[in-house]
Amino acid sequence: MDISKRIVLHFPPHVTGQPVVYRLVKDFNLNFNILKASVSPGEEGLLIMELGGTQKNYDKGIQYLASVGVKIQSLSQDVVRDEARCTHCGACVAICPSGAFSLEAKTRKVLFDHNKCVICGLCVKACPPRAMRLYF
Amino acid sequence: MLKTIVEINEKIKKGKAVVVTAEEVIDIAREKGLHKAAEEIDVVTTGTFSPMCSSGAFLNFGHSQPRIKLGGGKAYLNDVPVYTGLAAADVFLGANALPDDDPRNKFHPGEFNYGGGHVIEELVAGKDIRLVATAYGTDCYPRRKLESWINLKDINDAILFNVRNAYQNYEVAVNSSDRMLYTYMGVLKPNLGNAHYSTSGQLSPLLNDPYYKSIGVGTKVFIGGGIGYVAWHGTQHNPNVPRGENGVPREGAGSLSLIGDLKQMKPEWLVGTSMFGYGCTLSTGIGIPIPVLSEEILRYTTVTDDEIFAPIIEFSETYPQRKPGILGEISYAELKSGHIKVQGKDVPTASLSSYPKAIEIAGILKDWIERGEFLLTEPVAHLPGIESDITFKPLEERLITE
Structure with missing residues (x-):
């Protein structure tokens, strides 16, 4: 089953240098649409995006994000x-x-x-x- | 003269009048030629829906027991102050009025979420409105305080009286500065980030009658979803501006004072409007029928967006400081394409005037006339035309020394 959700990602400073979205695509076959981004290396970053794929891959992707220290919020506005x-x-x-x-x-x-x-x-x-x- | 208003009204009464909108007439005239089209078509309907700031309503509430003299006192409708310089039970509610405690632009840009235009919309929607008044008390009007719900259906009179509506052409607003501007022409992005315009172009009443050949004092109109009349020429009516070969003014020119019974009107055609950082107003729907009395009158109604030009005015410096100069002229066809070129830059455009609503209004008026429900009136006086000595005066200040 495919799902698609809008999420807000908060990147701690040490993660902003990593190709996190690339990994979501490459390793978990997820598609994404960036709605808003404010990411500078060495500073805390913010990324609002729509993330979609199969439920299984989506859950794995979210697990991966959490494992590298990204804080995840569902888009509440x-x-x-x-x-x-x-x-x-x-x-x-x-x-x-x-x-x-x-x-x-x-x-x-x-x-x-x-x-x-x-x-x-x-x-x-x-x-x-x-x-x-x-x-x- | 091809036909008279009396003859057209006879056809309307019999349900035989040929009525088309100012959009439809363009293709018909192209196909059939002006002469044949003028013979066949009896009425062309126009429409516009836009924020129109010089709008307001006279209201008579009826007399309370004991009586109160609102005149010279203070009165509020849903906390919006109304003008009380009239007789005991009459007030004037202006579209731009704001509650005393509205922060305005104290924290710029202010939001202006509720004002006189919104009260008018709610009145027309049939909602109860809170009237709060204080007065000084007289022998015949002893009461000093009044608090009551009022409703449009219960009060004696409610007369919409808009002293300047349906402007004949209007400027295109842009912002050359490096900061965002919050204006009556909407939010203008820095560095020529956008361009805003505000007429319905080829559907706009006075752009279809550029020399006021048929629209005059006493012309019956669609206003706010009800029936009204042209009461006078509007304030700042200025026929003496540069015009194209087709007679269409190349900047703001004529305007209309309109009057109508608020009790007949509908909230979808009188919409309380907030201009971010600027203030409150009323978006007003107006439709005016143009009787095809001659081939010349018909020819004017065939005007198309590519033949209507508006000046581009800069709003960070030129407009507020009343400096001369425009950044060029642009046609409505180009404005409606979504992008224009200003000083070599590609600028996205947007309208403050609702074209879909203008089409709807011209269609409703057409329907009323076709069904014989709306007869045309003969103007009782012409609007001042290009032969008049009207000039548009700025305020030349004179210093008060004593």
């Missing part, structure tokens, strides 16, 4: 659009740093691609009718 509140004006489209919003060519309705969202929260406050909500 989420940005959701209140469809009834959205007026499809477009004020979110150009400010989103990850390109999660786009316009449907024909109707010019604003599409929100949840998978591209890096949960930065900029759209939440910049949305004029306050249709974007940040959940904890």
Whole structure:
């Protein structure tokens, strides 16, 4: 059974120099999509990513991360659009740093691609009718 | 003259009027030619949905027992202050009003989550609103304090009166500085990070009637989901700006004062709006029918996005300091492509005006007219046109010394 989860990884300074994500792919056949990263060698790092694969490989991958000292949290925040509140004006489209919003060519309705969202929260406050909500 | 409003209304009453939107008319005229299209089409409907700050509502609550004179006192609706410089039971609720305890931009950028526009939306949605008032007391109006729930359905009158709406063209905002800007044109990213515009372009009412040939004082309109009228030209109405060969202004020009019965309106067309770091306002839906009285009037409605140009204005320095100069002109077709070039840089664009809602409004108005539910009115006075001596004056300050 394949699963895919969004997780937050905290890297202690001694791990930031290691090719951790490479190992997840190579050794456990997992696929990943990095949503947000702040990793500098010698400093504590942060990586938000979606990690997917078979349940068995996923569990092994998580075990591996824990064994090298990475602290794992499930992603507890989420940005959701209140469809009834959205007026499809477009004020979110150009400010989103990850390109999660786009316009449907024909109707010019604003599409929100949840998978591209890096949960930065900029759209939440910049949305004029306050249709974007940040959940904890 | 091809036809009169009286003749068009006769056809509407019989359910025989040919009504198309300002989007649909473009292809029809291309296919059939202007002359034939003008003969066949009776009405072209326009639409726009955007934050419109100079909006507000006059409310009459009815008289309490004992009576209270709100005029000259203080009154709040859901903690948002309303204007009380009117008679005993009348107030004016402005879309930009903020609760006294809102932190504003004390911690910049402020969030501005709730203000007058939101109260208007909640009133229209049928929600109970908390009225709190204090007054000084008179022999005829002895009461000094009033706290009561009010509801739109119970109060005597609720008149939406927007003193400047439906701006004919608008600037495109960009930010050349190295810091983020929080403006009435939305969040502007540094180093020309984005460009924001705000009209519905080829669907916008006054861009389809650039010389105000059919829209005038008394024109019946769709406003906020109900019926209203053009009450006057809007504040800052300025017909005397540079125009293209098609007559379309190349910058902000005409505007409309609109009035309508709030009790008929719907919350999906009057949306309380928060501009991050700027303030609260009301996004307002407006649709205006254009009667095809002549081939010339029809020709104006066939305007397309590639024929409408807006100036690009810099917002870190030029706009706030009221400096002259623009960074160029750009067509709506280019703006809607998602990217424009500004000073050689590729800049992503976005709109503050909802085009999907504008299409919907033009469609609803079309439907009302086709079903014979909405008759057109003859304007009782023209809006000031290019022949007028109107100029757009800045405030020239004069020092107060004593």
